[in-house]
Amino acid sequence: MFENLTERLGKTLKDISGRGRLSEDNIKDTLREVRMALLEADVALPVVKSFITQVKDRAVGTEVSKSLNPGQVFIKIVQAELESVMGQANEGLDLAAQPPAVVLMAGLQGAGKTTSVGKLALYLTQREKKKVLVVSADVYRPAAIKQLETLATEVGVECFPSTIEQKPIDIVNSAVDYARKQFFDVLLVDTAGRLHIDAEMMGEIQALHQAVKPVETLFVVDAMTGQDAANTAKAFNEALPLTGVILTKTDGDARGGAALSVRHITGKPIKFLGMGEKVDALEPFHPERVASRILGMGDVLSLIEEVERKVDKDKAQRLAKKVQKGKGFDLQDFKEQLEQMRNMGGMMSMMDKLPGMGNMTAQVKDKANDKSFNQMEAIINSMTPLERSKPDTIKGSRKRRIAMGSGTQIQDVNRLLKQFTQMQKMMKKMSGGGMKKMMRNMKGMMPPGGPGGMFPPR
Template structure:
């Protein structure tokens, strides 16, 4: 998300960053470009006007900090205003009440409510240690109840039974009793998708809300609908006392106008962003981090948090100890490193969060190619015997044919994987025993599959983006 807006704003601010002094003329020129960039990102016109006015008023005649030049000062003002526009700070869920804390999830049809309920339940269970129950009050969509049941079973969260011939209010009342009797911390209620112009269904959700008496009422909206997302959020807020918004499908929206408009128009905070289809594809919305990402300053804090949650520290420490003892880096270790990187969303997701790397242009679809190569590498290594993984030199002629056939790849792919592995093995050998290995492993080593398109040593190796220490794993 924000790809187009980020490119335009960074280009505009880059021009003014080099100015020795600021004048009303060059600020006006810059703000004209900012205005166009925001409108192209599908930010609502009233929001654009007020944003540009605030930035211009602060930039003209502002006292420039001694540590910043005039151009940098404008960048800082734009960043601060972006943060204020999106809500200043992350608004966490307010679950501080006598259990069960009820969360009601509402939204339009097709916004991804049921999937979001599953993601939210998984997040509360995994990251906050909550005992969670989910229930579907969607009696209109075929298989909606079964979908939530399947999601709940996949994450080992309790599903409260409901039937499509039941009244939604009865479903909610029964679920509250079951959650209370079962001593659950949180009950998440999934509701039917409805249009805000459908008066009958809007009246129904008011009654469902009254029965649920939720501590959080979250509106789920598809970010790709742009300004329609803002309009529908406003309409639902008029009908329900919303406490927050969850934007879904943000990985498919390069503009980001909804995220920049919703808070200003509705006064309701964005609490989470839905990313991709995976059950862990939901992250807390931090306005300061998103503003930094838009302006090409990266989002290292989110990267650190993701690493804390998704990187297998035990495997990393074992590899550190293994290499310190002088034992070789083998193909199983290499596969683990590639898998860890994939768990963090792959190269593109990681680069997006690194300062200065978010809009780095790589030739010939290098990102897509790199991810494909990495996934192939995992399949190729999985097709090897345990002995071949430990002793890669054994892999010659007929073994390569067998591995290629078993992984659905070619001998050339096998050779490429072995070459990438050899490069990382040499790098690991250089780092071993010099006090740098622990840092190196927390930085994942290099970036296999990029064909040398990154700085020497890769993203985490010496001379790479990690400053010798790699990413902060």
């Protein structure tokens, strides 16, 4: 997400960051470029106009002229205004209600409502420790009821049964009654979608809202529809008292126009981002972190949270002890590291969150793609346990067999062994006091104003 915008803004702001003095002329040129970058990212025109006006007012004022480094102050202003457009901070769900707290999901057909119900159920169960019940009030699509039942089983929550013969209000009232008796904390309600906004649909969902009085009414919208997403959200907001937005399919959206437009146009916060097809691919929306990523400064905090959540700590500790005892790092360990990386969304997802990675060349990005990691895994899978524990035994005939078994070439096997040897050397360095040294070096890589205290010197 935001790849195009990051690239455009990166070039523009790099030109101004080294300026010793900012004049109205060079600010005007930079703002013209910023305006074009935002419009190309499919940000709604009123949002672009407001954003440029705010940045200009602050940039030509005393804030910049008194600074020792005007270029950097200008970038800080752009970052602050990006945060302001998207909402100053993450706004979580307000579930402080007499249980069950009812959360109503609304949106157009195909936006990813049902999938978002499943993802949100998993999020609330795992991270908020809530007992969650889900129910489908979509009586027009039998497949939607079945889909929610399947998702509920996958994420380990209960699904209240419903059929297409029932009325949506009756379904939800029965589900609320059941949730109250069975002491559920949260009830997630999936509603019917339509191909477009129509009076009948709005009337039905308004009646449902009035009957169940949810504590949260979330609008689910496809980020890939750009500023249309914001306009659709506005139409829903006029019919329903929305409390927030879930932007889906953000992993397929390189522009990011929806994320920058929704808050300004609807006045409602984006609460979550759908980051992929997997059931755990739902992330809270943090405007300050997203602004940092747009400006190529990375999002180290989200990366740390992801590591905390998704890395198998037992495996990591076993490997650390093994390396510290000098027992070496073998190909099986290397394979486990690749698997851990995949659990975190792959190499590109991780690199996207690191400072400075937004300006990587296409050639570097291509080399770091996840396809090469899948190939490495296939090569290691074609090895015997002996070959994995003792890579030195892999010579000519073994290399040929491994290449054939993994559908690769001998040079691919050689490349993997070379990369493994480099990793092995790095692990050896870390077995002494190298880990602390590496952490101190990483601290120096943090962007100004970033989480500098993350790796305190030992």
